[in-house]
Amino acid sequence: MRKNEKMSEAIPHMVFLLCGLAVVVFVLCISVYLIISGIPAIRTIGLVPFLSGTVWRSTAAEPSFGILPFILTSMYGTAGAVLIGAPVGLLTALYLSKAASAGTARMMKTAVRLLSGIPSVVYGLVGMIVLVPFIQSAFHLASGATLLAAIVVLAVMILPSIVSVSVSALEAVPKEYEEGSMALGATPYEIYLKISVPAARSGIAASIVLGVGRAVGEAMAIIMVSGNVANMPELLKSVRFMTTAIASEMSYAAVGSLQRNALFSIGLVLFLFIMLLNAVPNAIMRKGDTKSR
Template identity: 40%
Template sequence: MKSKKILDTVIEKIIFCCGILAIVFVVLIFGFLLKESFSFFKDYGIINFVTGKLWYPTSAPPRFGILSLMAGSFFVTLGAAAVAIPLGVMAALYIAEVAPVSIRDFLKSGVELLAAIPSVVIGFIGMVTLVPLVRTVFDLPTGLTAFAGSIMLGFMALPTIVSISEDAIRAVPWNYKEGALALGATRWQTMYRIVLPAALPGIIAAVMLGLGRVIGETMAVMMITGNAAQIPAGIFEPVRTMTATIAAEMGETVKGSMHYRSLFSIGVILFMITFCINFIADLFLHRMKR
């Protein structure tokens, strides 16, 4: 009996450690990124890093300005948002409120299926279908553009936006709707006057999480956006994102070099951006639950 008690206590301690590990990992990730980037900022200057327009990591002297990379990420995310937010929210409304029960499960499976496709496969398909299409339709020198990237990324953000928005829409209490319907409003009027505003916090959270995924997306952007480190003049120009820069260049850097540490510094920026996005999304999700 005594030994059993001890065993219980030991196991409970182990379980507690598992719980704590989540915190440990966050601290470790941030710590490892900071360790490399700190010395980089000391050598290169954080202002030069964030406001420099030129990214020539291997020229002499090297230039590590990430403004163009941030602009690339920003443009692509903006484009993806323009694609994914209206489509996603409308599809969520349709699936939650309009679709007949018989096809609802089919539509939901379709959305889950999209979420299951690996990003490298999406990137590949975009390369062989969308990119040539964009090139011929808009008569461009190359189809590898911010435009093509935005469409593909918007597409990748859709499962998150649709499924979380749908949950939010369904969570709107039935009596809200009943009240409006009883006053003679049509289902559509009820949807956009009552249901949408009530579900708004959840929808905002869905959009934030979807965009968080877009900013962090790597393989598909690297394959589709053309990877030119320049501040884009328009959506039909190639761009390069922060994530793609890390993925494409890390393999060729020397461990500990300026270039190596500069990529970790980009990682820190990405980490902080997504941290904020997820934190805000979480706040909205909690507000919805209450």
């Protein structure tokens, strides 16, 4: 009987262990593949010219492979999307978890889930039909496909991740914290902002990291609203992100060519960029938790 119980406990344990190991193996395989595929172009072009060059002409007679405009555009676009999306998402999560009635919260949570399920191409299509012409007419531009349009689309796209995870984190805050603050005379808004949010900061930080990951890795919607031109980033100018550079040229880049290898190098830089964006907030949160103890 005890052997059967041990076996019934060991089998799920092994299944969970194998699933966890599979995830680690997938990440390692992707990392190794990107390194092997991306290093040759960096060796040929040179690390400094590749990262700091401002001109990208991959198909010219004398090609140039500078990706600084792509890096800066991805940074500015992601930062702009987070500056817009994070406050809106956090305030929405506070309302849904603390202030909204049960019926309203249920309806809005359903809307957030539907928003997260919309394909990227639909966001891009709506942005191209509605947002791009609006920016063009509002700022009297030749084309409304700009960095501003990309930032707005990305801000909308990261909202579901921020709202969903933040709601879960805020709902997990022990009621005793809020009830004790209320007994001391704190107003509801003071409780929400000074008690609930700090107590749920780990979950809120995780939601923002998820949003940043989606913003950095998005390609299809951005390629439809950003203009996809390799310019240095300006708010009202057509730009190209690292992801859209890969998506727009990989289909016709010859296998084994310097152009194709350079696109893999962009993928390697993007991968390292995303890893850095995930590592920095986690390190800051761990440091904050250590100090609070």
